[in-house]
Amino acid sequence: MRVPADFYSPIDDYALIGDCRSAALVSRNGSIDWLCFPRYDSPSVFAALLDVTGGGRFRVRPAGTFRSERQYLPGTNILETTFHCSGGTVVLRDLMPVSSEEEKRLALVPEREILREIEGLNGEVEVEVLYDPRPDYARMRPDLRARGAMGLWCEGGGSALVLRSELPLELAGDGRSARGVSRIRAGERRYLSLTYNEDAPAVIPLLGEVARNKVERSARWWREWVARCEYDGPYREAVIRSALALKLMAYAPSGAIVAAPTTSLPETLGGVRNWDYRYCWLRDASFTLRALFALGYDEEAEAFLSWMLHTTRLTWPELQVVYDVFGEANLAExxxxxxxxxxxSRPVRIGNAAHDQLQLDVYGEVIDAAAMVARRRGRFDRDTIRMLDGLGHTVCRRWREPDEGIWEGRSGRFQHTHSKVLCWVALDRLIEMYEKGHRELSVELFRRNREAIRAEIEARGYNERLQSYTRTFEGDEMDASLLTLPLYGYIEAGHPRMRATVARIREKLIRDGLVYRYEARTDDGLPPGEGAFGICSFWAVECLAKTGEVEAAAAAFERLLAYASDVGLFAEEIDPGTGAALGNFPQAFTHIGLINAALTLAEYAPERARPAGERVPAEKGSEDRR
Structure with missing residues (x-):
């Protein structure tokens, strides 16, 4: 059944909940429309996000007309949606319970759980529940079985989904879904728990006070994590929310951070640029570690580097672009x-063909990240240095080759200026490590090639006629990745060549303060049409601040904050015409960009700092979200 495109909720109508292993998107009207168990990249259980009629959902909302507003409980990733109805008000709290290792040792917990708490605040409200699982990307026909107090069971593929509910539910005649309508009065609390178990026997959690305790424990866990944050600079509330979003995308068992918890949200409505982002890209490494270290999350930063160094042993001394959270390299699309x-917006994709591309910039990202850790830790062990030295040798052997570049073009390989700069970064950081005591590194080879790379960039990556660096050697097109040159320390932001490059990027790529990746005429092998890129827009803020234009940088940053959703989340892209979110959501790279831009503003424009906790106003509320 085809339905109008406007039956879909706007992308930023969703909020994210998770437990640092998997995640779910919850709409403003109380519907879980995307959930993958047991990992971010596992097949979906609910996918109404990608097929509103056939994908499946788990919805809890008032049965009549309502107005909703929502927030995360302060300092947590627990979502609270308040429904205002003619007869009263109820609040829905959604979370995936988290707890300390000690708490886990004291009590059995299910492998994964979504907990939904409904509380009556005033009056009396009829609440309807729809439970409509469609496992395996809606390819599996569910067969729900009612087992009394043990709940509704859906088994298959060696795992079991179990829904326990304090609200009565009735199975549909075909056994594929369940519904129910109940009255919630002021002061009442009711719980629904959806659990996933692979190992027998399944752990079936208790509800009632036990569930309430889980809510409180989870809130405490998140607030204790936030309390570790050492940042007290400008826009702290937005920075904390971005850090919390990033934590939801960090896979706790390995330390990997996925680019986004979703697949195939389009870069333009009705378009084909729909990709699976539930994997870990090495290109995000150094910006991610910079953000985590600056906020005081050293443990997460070192875990991410440890994951990278362990994972890349599979392909060493070559690096792949992207891996799954356990380091699997084959991500067939x-x-x-x-x-x-x-x-x-078709097609819907799972897997990502970028894993087969050559992107030379990843060597700079990984080695720059390692250098950050070395500055804090001191020395690496001999095996790690051997690995890094091997990566340096690969850079020296391959830097002259064309590649697909940071944006993963599908029109062939080119001599991308950004990729060459990151090859320079890789060797520059290895030389830095040598000078700080790692004498095992092949420093003379690295010095010769570092100078050769710079000479090539300045001769071929800079266009004398345009007075600007360009997207490719001997080219004339602009690319937002050039904004990162001063961020990596390749050139000072105030250098005449960089100032001229930023000016040309303003002319060619910036609209209403939002930055496109490259010019419309650039052939990337796909039909045209995409939004402005969030991360690129935050790079522009950093460049402005570093050139001394601190007032303009702070103003640009505040304009960008206004594009966040009502709960402070960003997608990959923004439509400059409408302000709508585009692409996978939420996007780790955009939130990393926000954090790093705030750090740069704190360094260069401290007088612009907002008082800690002050919020940039954002529109809230939603009328009649039925």
């Missing part, structure tokens, strides 16, 4: 034609 796609 596949289309799911039975799903109509978000707002009919």
């Amino acid at each position: 596949e289309e799911l034609p039975h799903l109509e796609g978000y707002a009919r």
